[in-house]
Every structure is written in structure tokens, then in C-alpha cells.
Amino acid sequence: MTEIIVIAETKDGIISPVTSELVSAAIVLGGNPTVIVPGVNDTAATSGAAISGVSKVIACVGEQFSNYDAAAWASAIDACAPAGVIICAATQNGKDLGSRLAARRAVSVVQDVVAIDGGVLTSPIYSGKAMQNVSLQGDAVVSIRANTFSPSSDGGNAEISVMNQSADLKTAVREMIAKASERLDVAEADIIISGGRGMQDPANFAHLERVADTLGAAVGASRAAVDAWEDISHGMQVGQTGKTVNPSLYIAVGISGAIQHLAGMRTSKYIVAINKDAEAPIFQHADYGIVATWQDALPILESELKALLG
Amino acid sequence: MPEIAVLVKRVPDTNAKIAISGDRVDLSSVKWVMSPYDEFALEAAMMHKESNGGTVTAITLGTPDCDKVLKDAKAIGVDRIVRVWDDSWSDLDSNQVQSALVSALKELSTEVVYCGKSAADTGASSTGPGVAERMGWASVSNIIGIEFEDAGVEVLIPRNIGNARTGVSLPAVISCDKGFCKPRKPNVKGIMMAKRAQVEVLGADIPTSSINIVSHTPPPQKASGQKFEGAGNVPTVVAALRNDANVI
Ligand SMILES: Cc1cc2nc3c(=O)[nH]c(=O)nc-3n(C[C@H](O)[C@H](O)[C@H](O)COP(=O)(O)OP(=O)(O)OC[C@H]3O[C@@H](n4cnc5c(N)ncnc54)[C@H](O)[C@@H]3O)c2cc1C
Ligand SMILES: Nc1ncnc2c1ncn2[C@@H]1O[C@H](COP(=O)(O)O)[C@@H](O)[C@H]1O
Numbered sequence: 001m002t003e004i005i006v007i008a009e010t011k012d013g014i015i016s017p018v019t020s021e022l023v024s025a026a027i028v029l030g031g032n033p034t035v036i037v038p039g040v041n042d043t044a045a046t047s048g049a050a051i052s053g054v055s056k057v058i059a060c061v062g063e064q065f066s067n068y069d070a071a072a073w074a075s076a077i078d079a080c081a082p083a084g085v086i087i088c089a090a091t092q093n094g095k096d097l098g099s100r101l102a103a104r105r106a107v108s109v110v111q112d113v114v115a116i117d118g119g120v121l122t123s124p125i126y127s128g129k130a131m132q133n134v135s136l137q138g139d140a141v142v143s144i145r146a147n148t149f150s151p152s153s154d155g156g157n158a159e160i161s162v163m164n165q166s167a168d169l170k171t172a173v174r175e176m177i178a179k180a181s182e183r184l185d186v187a188e189a190d191i192i193i194s195g196g197r198g199m200q201d202p203a204n205f206a207h208l209e210r211v212a213d214t215l216g217a218a219v220g221a222s223r224a225a226v227d228a229w230e231d232i233s234h235g236m237q238v239g240q241t242g243k244t245v246n247p248s249l250y251i252a253v254g255i256s257g258a259i260q261h262l263a264g265m266r267t268s269k270y271i272v273a274i275n276k277d278a279e280a281p282i283f284q285h286a287d288y289g290i291v292a293t294w295q296d297a298l299p300i301l302e303s304e305l306k307a308l309l310g
Numbered sequence: 311m312p313e314i315a316v317l318v319k320r321v322p323d324t325n326a327k328i329a330i331s332g333d334r335v336d337l338s339s340v341k342w343v344m345s346p347y348d349e350f351a352l353e354a355a356m357m358h359k360e361s362n363g364g365t366v367t368a369i370t371l372g373t374p375d376c377d378k379v380l381k382d383a384k385a386i387g388v389d390r391i392v393r394v395w396d397d398s399w400s401d402l403d404s405n406q407v408q409s410a411l412v413s414a415l416k417e418l419s420t421e422v423v424y425c426g427k428s429a430a431d432t433g434a435s436s437t438g439p440g441v442a443e444r445m446g447w448a449s450v451s452n453i454i455g456i457e458f459e460d461a462g463v464e465v466l467i468p469r470n471i472g473n474a475r476t477g478v479s480l481p482a483v484i485s486c487d488k489g490f491c492k493p494r495k496p497n498v499k500g501i502m503m504a505k506r507a508q509v510e511v512l513g514a515d516i517p518t519s520s521i522n523i524v525s526h527t528p529p530p531q532k533a534s535g536q537k538f539e540g541a542g543n544v545p546t547v548v549a550a551l552r553n554d555a556n557v558i
Pocket of ligand 1: 195196197198199221222223224225237238239240241242243253254255256257258259260261264274275276277280292293294295324346
């Protein structure tokens, strides 16, 4: 049987929760995985070893892991990983790294998997207007979208080995231009509340931010909102030319539900729409639709959530 | 003076309805366009030439129907247009696409490649980094800004904590997001030139595929949702999110 290797997703030297979901995916695909934890040191490896179902952990240690550099990461991780099927997270860097690992091994890469059933991997194509189902005929690299599998629980105790693996950087970060806002990124959030042109003024996004703060959610936007208002940054845009998100809950406020917006969020587990137009296309995709203006609905939503969540 | 290449792909218009017939997508009646991000890649390639000299070659991999996107690139002002294809090919996987493109890039002695951050059909974002790895080059993805230097470029890449101003020396593959430039429109002279331009066709040896496309299916239909009239129903929805959906 082929070996399955999970590349842990890390952030600031800590293993991201999605890694436990990747372990679940590996088990569904057919085996207890080896988890590779890249880092400037091996401290994150212990949380990798604690995920149940992991057969062993390799801490891949090198200076190059202080900043993302596609070529250096791929060469160091490739050297640590045995042959087999490699699983990584379908994040911006995960997909980039996965492509490089696949190319290094001259195998195919299957991106954005949202289901695995009987060895068949399903990914959206044509911005989610169709699904592609593929089977693997040998080694490959597979990236899995967040929230696709429920995370494997803690309680594992896998053996950790450390491999020092340095690699030359091919790019150099000269300066980080910090983001103005410290808000949660939509690509990482489990709950998102997005506003569209129906919010009428960028200042009205403050109402969405208050709801977001109560829920621990990120604030997103439609392209119409991003294009119309300078204060609504492109990083917030959800959709075909913005970010693809897959949260448990997506709340669309004053968004009509154009096909390009749906492309970015239609796989959300639950969709709530608040729109004053009962005919808005977003309602066809909403689990819970509320026909109302945001002026009427958001204050009630905020106070209900505050009452519930404190 | 750099040999610059830009990868352009023909894809269904993003507004097109995607039908499934049998177990494959049926694209017989869609309108075709250049993949949207490739327009930014093309513009970046033209800007590179204007800044540093050299030549720009637009490359596509596909059937003769794809000549149209090459002609569109020619109308914008690229120097050469190249199509990579072999009539025995079908349903190529990423490994095959990248091998074929790399073979063409080597034949053209390319030193810098521009491509889209993802193609509108696959949405994969695999080609740029995959091509770079096979060439043994640097790559940067999703760039939202670019400046040209003597021996490289400086790009802006969005990261979790902000934008990274990053230096890249050539050779390199640069995958472009939108936003940093406005793709120019062709002028009459360009359109005339494009009409007469010859597409160079290259073949390539490609590996066998390691995946099998089982089927294409329509997106899963959700059970139809509940719709409530009026803001007075917000508490009902909040309760359902809590008790039925378990998401808050
Ligand atoms: C190539 C291409 C790529 C694109 N990429 C994207 C993308 O990535 N993301 C994206 O979002 N779009 C994208 N678009 C644009 C997309 O087609 C739509 O134009 C856009 O999504 C519309 O945004 P909207 O719903 O905010 O605005 P509108 O369509 O103007 O809708 C506003 C909605 O607000 C409602 N409304 C008005 N007032 C109120 C009120 N007081 N309370 C409640 N509701 C109210 C209205 O009923 C309406 O439904 C793309 C388009 C193209 C051609
Ligand atoms: N068949 C192709 N012909 C030319 N360029 C391609 C092709 N496939 C992918 N590309 C380039 O690679 C980018 C990313 O594609 P993908 O990896 O499929 O998301 C596209 O935007 C194009 O620039």
C-alpha cells in the first residue's frame, strides 16, 4: 500500500488546526499518515505527534522556513518525505508548495479537494459550476480545502524524528508592509459575514464588524463593494477574482448573489442571506434567507448574538 | 535583454453556463475567452519588455481552436505566438501540461515566464510553481505589484500579516493576480498585424497521466433553504443556527 504523507500547515511556528483535518483526509484515503512539520526548529512537531491517527512525525528543520519561499520549502520538504501520496492544505501557500512537490516528483497534483469517497477525489472546476471526480493511479499530491473533514482528535503519541534540511532561498523579502487592519482574514475564518453594494456606504460596514466581533468572524465583501469603496480592501473580496472560502457559516448582507460571488463561497456549510429584494438570486443558495433591509435586520442580529454568546 | 514568455489559456467565459452531458462537461456552446488573470500576465510581460527590452512570446497549450487567444495576444503587441499541441493528446493532467509547456520554454530559451495565478476553468494555481520547479527556477505567486530591475524584479505578494515586498532574480516564473496594472486594449494596427501573424506549433514528449478522470458531475444541490419575510424572523434564524446547524 502506498504511504500517505501530510504536510502540516503552520502559522507563526504553530501547527494550524487544519492539519488535524488533513490527517482525517489521509485516513479516509487509506492510511495512517506520516506528518511532516516544517519549521525553523522542532517545537511544533509535538502538537503534530499529538493528533490521533498519525503514524509518525518528521520535523523538517531549516532556516528557510522563517519565510515562505516556494523553491526552498519544496526542496527541503521533498528531501524529508518518503514516496507516496502527499496531502497538503488548499491554502495559498499549501497549493503553491503542493504544485512544486508534484513537479519535483513528476506526478500529478489534484487541488481543492472537497470530498473523498471510495478513492475518488472531488474538486470544483469552472468556479464551482461543475465538479471533477478523479481516481489516483499512483503517487500524487492532493490539496484539501479547510472544513472538508472533521479534525482528527488529540490523544495521539507518534514518534518524532528530526531532519535538518537547509535549502537556498530563491527570493528575498525586503520589507513587510503591514496591513492596516488587524482583522481576521476571510481565507482563515470559520464564520464570515460579508457586505455588498446594498450596504450603501463603507461606513456601514461597522455594523458588520460588530456582528463579526461577537461571533469571532471575519468580514468579507463582494466585488461591487470593493470596487466602489476604497476603504473596503481587495483582501476582503470573496469570489472568483477574490478569495475562495469554505466556512461553516457565511452570512451575506446586501449581496445579490452573482455567479462570480457564488464561485467563492458556495461550498460554505451554511449560508444566511439578508437582502431586501425577495427575488435576489442569493436566496436560491441560502439555507436561511431573511427578506429585510440590513438597517432592520443587523441590530436584531447583533443583540440576539450578544444575548446568546455574551 | 530577456526572452520573456507569457502563458495564456483559452477558457469558457466566466459567465458561461457549464452543462454536463453524460459524465463530462459539455462545452460545445460556450463563448471562449482568454483566462482573466492571463490578461494581467500579458500586460506584465509587455511592461517588462518596455522597461528592459527583449522579446515577448505568448504560449498556449491546446487545440487549433486556441489560436484565437494567441491572436488576441498578438494584437496587444507580443513578438511571437506559439501553440504547443499534439493531436494524440486529451484530458491532460497537471504533470503532462507542465512537461509540455516546459519543453516549449526550453526550446525558446525563455528567461522569465508570466502566467495567471489560476486558470478560470481549473482554478488550480498549479502551473506557475510547477513549471518553475521543473525549470529549477524561482517563482512567486499571486503578485499584486511589480517593478523591473536590471537583473530581476521586485514584486508585492499578499501574506497573512501584510504585503511582502520581495526581490526575485531571474530566471523566474511570476504568477499574476489582478490589480497592479490595467491590461491595454488592442489598437487597429495590432488587430491587422494579428490577422496576418503565423502561429508556430510545437510538439512535446509528455509522461503518462497518474490520475484518471472518473466523471464530471453537477455541483451538489443543497436542500432548499428556508426563507423568512421581515427582520422580525432574525431570532428564529439565530436559534436555528444554534440548535439545528450547530454553527454558532
Ligand atoms: C470576470 C468577473 C469577475 C468577478 N469576480 C467577482 C468576485 O470575485 N466577487 C464578487 O463578489 N463579484 C465578482 N464579480 C462581480 C459580480 O458579477 C457582481 O457584479 C457583484 O458580485 C455584485 O455585488 P453585490 O451583490 O454587492 O452588488 P449588487 O449586485 O448591486 O447587489 C446589491 C444587493 O443589495 C441589496 N440591497 C440594497 N439595499 C439593501 C438594504 N438596505 N438592505 C439589504 N439589502 C439591500 C439589493 O437587493 C441587491 O441584491 C465579477 C464579475 C466579473 C465579470
Ligand atoms: N493549457 C495552457 N496553456 C497556456 N497556459 C496555461 C495552460 N494551463 C495553464 N496555463 C497558465 O497557468 C495559469 C494557471 O493555471 P492553473 O494552474 O490551471 O490554475 C493560467 O492562468 C495560464 O497562465
